Amino acid sequence: MKVEALQGLLSARVLCGKADGEFEGVYIGDLLSRAMSRVEAGCAWVTIMANINVVAVANLTEPALIILAEDVTMQADVLAAAEENGITVMTSPMSAYEICCAISKMAGE
Amino acid sequence: MSDVVKFRFDVDGSDFSSAGAASVTVKKKLRQLGYSPDVIRRVSIAMYEGEINMVIHANGGIAEVEASDDKIVIVLADKGPGIPDVELAMQAGYSTAKDHIRNLGFGAGMGLPNMIKYTDDLRIDTVVGEGTTITMTVLI
Ligand SMILES: Nc1ncnc2c1ncn2[C@@H]1O[C@H](COP(=O)(O)OP(=O)(O)O)[C@@H](O)[C@H]1O
Ligand SMILES: [Mg+2]
Numbered sequence: 001m002k003v004e005a006l007q008g009l010l011s012a013r014v015l016c017g018k019a020d021g022e023f024e025g026v027y028i029g030d031l032l033s034r035a036m037s038r039v040e041a042g043c044a045w046v047t048i049m050a051n052i053n054v055v056a057v058a059n060l061t062e063p064a065l066i067i068l069a070e071d072v073t074m075q076a077d078v079l080a081a082a083e084e085n086g087i088t089v090m091t092s093p094m095s096a097y098e099i100c101c102a103i104s105k106m107a108g109e
Numbered sequence: 110m111s112d113v114v115k116f117r118f119d120v121d122g123s124d125f126s127s128a129g130a131a132s133v134t135v136k137k138k139l140r141q142l143g144y145s146p147d148v149i150r151r152v153s154i155a156m157y158e159g160e161i162n163m164v165i166h167a168n169g170g171i172a173e174v175e176a177s178d179d180k181i182v183i184v185l186a187d188k189g190p191g192i193p194d195v196e197l198a199m200q201a202g203y204s205t206a207k208d209h210i211r212n213l214g215f216g217a218g219m220g221l222p223n224m225i226k227y228t229d230d231l232r233i234d235t236v237v238g239e240g241t242t243i244t245m246t247v248l249i
Contacts, residue, residue, distance in 0.1 A: 032161075033219035036154050037227070041146070049214045056129030060136055060153040 001106060003065055003088065006044070009102045010092035012067065016079050017088030023064035026103055028096050032057050039063050044103065046096045050074045055081045065089065069096040113177045114142060120160055120185075122169025125213060131172045132157040142176060144249070151227040151247050152181050158220035159185040159243050165210050166190070167241060180229075183245045191237035199225070 003019045006012070025043040029035050032053055039045045039061040046067045047054065055078060058066055065088040068074070073091055074082065082089050092099055116138060118131035136153045144152075156172070163170040167189020175182045192198045199221045206216025225231050230246040 030214055031217040031219075032214040033158060033217040033223060035214075036157055037219070037223050041150075051213055052126045053128060053214055056133055056157070059133045060129070060157055061150075 001103070006103065006106065007090060009106060010067065010090070010094055010099055012090040012092040015068075015074055015089045015091055016083040017065070017086065019065075019088065019090065021064050021088065026100060027063070028100060036061065046099050048072045048096070050078065052078050052081060054078075055085060055087065058082070058087045059085050067092060067099055069094060069099055113175050114138070115176075116172075116174045118172040120163050120169045120172050122164050122167065122187075122189075125164060128161055128164040129157055132160050135174050139176060139181070144176070144181070148181065148247060148249055152183065154227045155224045155245050155247065156183050156185075158223050159183065159245065161215060162220050162243075163187045163189070165206060165215050170240075179249050181247045181249070183228075183247075184242065185245075186240065186242040188240040191239055191241055192233065192235045193237050195233055195235065 001023055003021050003023055007019050023044045025040055027039045027043055028046040030047050030049040035057050041062040042064045044065055044067055045063040046069055048069050050068055050072050068091040071093045120131055121127055136149055139149045163185055167187035170187030173184045197203055201222045202218040204216045204218035210216050228245040229248045232244040235241040
């Protein structure tokens with residue numbers, strides 16, 4: 001599925017990286033040990049956790065993008081680290097549930 | 110790959126923001142060395158959990174990794190408080206992490222269970238008041 005199409009559906013804003021890739025599958029969660037073992041390479045990771053440790057987990061698990069729910073943003077230093085590591089991050093006003101409903105609908109189309 | 114490639118890192122126990130840096134570096138090196146994505150994923154998960162544990166529970170330590178053509182061995186040694194009840198610590202969901210640590214996303218109590226799940230061998234040498242050394246092996 002196209003990240004760019006998703007961005008529109010979620011009214012999301014790209015905080016860093018590029019929205020021109022593709023993603024496959026979703027993981028929702030904020031606990032890093034859980035995310036560490038469950039985020040698959042190339043998926044969309046939906047979370048409200050936005051600290052620097054999220055960047056380390058994303059570096060190790062390589063999701064296609066991180067979607068921050070509920071308008072959560074990242075501090076400048078965290079974004080800089082994400083940018084440096086080529087991680088795409090976007091933020092959406094929608095809740096994690098709404099985001100996943102939108103992705104599910106998109107997958108069915 | 111007939112040589113053994115070794116890496117060594119000082120893991121800073123006072124800086125949560127750099128937690129995981131050693132694991133990220135090892136991952137990049139293993140990729141350069143040509144290990145399979147599955148092996149790299151298993152090493153990454155296990156080492157990250159061990160590295161985080163040294164930071165949040167033991168005030169840092171030393172991480173050493175030896176990569177050869179049949180296995181990758183990760184040794185994490187700290188001079189922290191030790192683990193009084195290893196069997197209890199291994200239980201999924203068990204954590205002594207304080208609230209300010211949990212707020213950072215740590216403390217799910219899944220670290221040791223993940224380390225067992227993703228490695229072929231895990232050894233815990235721990236002495237209360239002296240420290241903990243965790244040795245993990247991932248077979249290629
Ligand atoms: N290196 C260590 N030094 C001291 N205690 C540790 C260490 N690693 C783990 N522990 C203990 O084992 C418990 C379980 O560890 P783990 O499964 O990684 O969960 P978590 O780190 O989320 O608490 C920890 O809460 C802590 O009490
Ligand atoms: Mg842990």
